[in-house]
Amino acid sequence: MPHRKLIARLQAVGGLSERDKLRLARMPYRVKSLADGEYAVREGDKPGSCIVVIEGFLARQRVVNDRNQISSFYLPGDMPDLPTLHLPIADCDLCSVGSSTIAAVPHSSLREMMAESPGLTHVFWRETLLQGAIYREWVENLGARQALGRLAHLLCELTTRMEFVGLADNGSFRIPLTQQDVADACGLSIVHVNRTIQELRGLGIIEWENHILTLLRADELQVVAEFSPEYLHELNPSRGSVSKAGLGF
Structure with missing residues (x-):
């Protein structure tokens, strides 16, 4: 069930009320299994849903000067394309690393939950900020370390x-x-x-x-x-x- 790892992730970094956990447990979703190298999202797509990683890893990647550059890995519980709620065009590929399982949650359902719960609005906003913090750490890691x-x-x-x-x-x-x-x-x-x-x-x-x-x-x-x-x-x-x-x- 996709909500279990998502709840664990959001609880660890943002905190959730029991009512918000119940909302997440009831959210609609569509499960898809991905083979190694299969794309969940392609650059330029206009997704109508957000992905929750259930099993396996996804990589955010782009080809830069004929070289593939991975800029983040996403683990069970992560929502790698949460920004598409407000930025409708995907700016990178999301690709499965090894086999993985994902769940797609409609944007409309996420917006409805956040309209009902300021707590979920806060925790999803916090999650996007954390993704940005991880990205900045990766930039510094690549630029400053051997x-x-x-x-x-x-x-x-x-x-x-x-x-x-x-x-x-x-x-x-x-x-x-x-x-x-x-x-x-x-x-x-x-x-x-x-x-x-x-x-x-x-x-x-x-x-x-x-x-x-x-x-x-x-x-x-x-x-x-x-x-x-x-x-x-x-x-x-x-x-x-x-x-x-x-x-x-």
């Missing part, structure tokens, strides 16, 4: 966001990314990505086998990445000290 820091930062962010929706188990989760996906997200070549992953493995900081990523020493990865989770704006940022799974929460 390869090791870029990759480490990406892994810290993905782990933290997976924790928000209960999909990271003791610092370990399934990550469908290929080395090409990482290269497109970090502005690196595949060869450079491979060397950087091997460096992190050699330091004993991560394990990454068969699409399962495990942070062995999350605190050290955080230092390499210069990672601070404040830009993700979780409402309960004090769940524990830095640990293998906690990343500072």
Whole structure:
């Protein structure tokens, strides 16, 4: 059910009343399964609905100077095209990374819910602001860090966001990314990505086998990445000290 991860995501970053949770649980939707590389939205589309990621990953991407550039990954619970409620033309492609499942919620239903609930209006607005904050962090990551820091930062962010929706188990989760996906997200070549992953493995900081990523020493990865989770704006940022799974929460 698409509302479960969406509620978990919005609860983590915005807070929800019981009545608003019920509204989300009752929202209409249409489920679609996507194969690896299949598009959910194409640049220039005029969507009449917003997507909720149920399973898997989506990537926001554009081709720039003949190179594919990924500018964000979207995880279960995320609504990657929420801005289309007010910006009707999609400005990027949304593509499935590995297989994924999405739900399309009509714009009309979302507008109706927000008209009934100032709380939902607030939390959806907050979610669009958080997407902007993540985007700015990615720009700074690409512009200011070397390869090791870029990759480490990406892994810290993905782990933290997976924790928000209960999909990271003791610092370990399934990550469908290929080395090409990482290269497109970090502005690196595949060869450079491979060397950087091997460096992190050699330091004993991560394990990454068969699409399962495990942070062995999350605190050290955080230092390499210069990672601070404040830009993700979780409402309960004090769940524990830095640990293998906690990343500072």
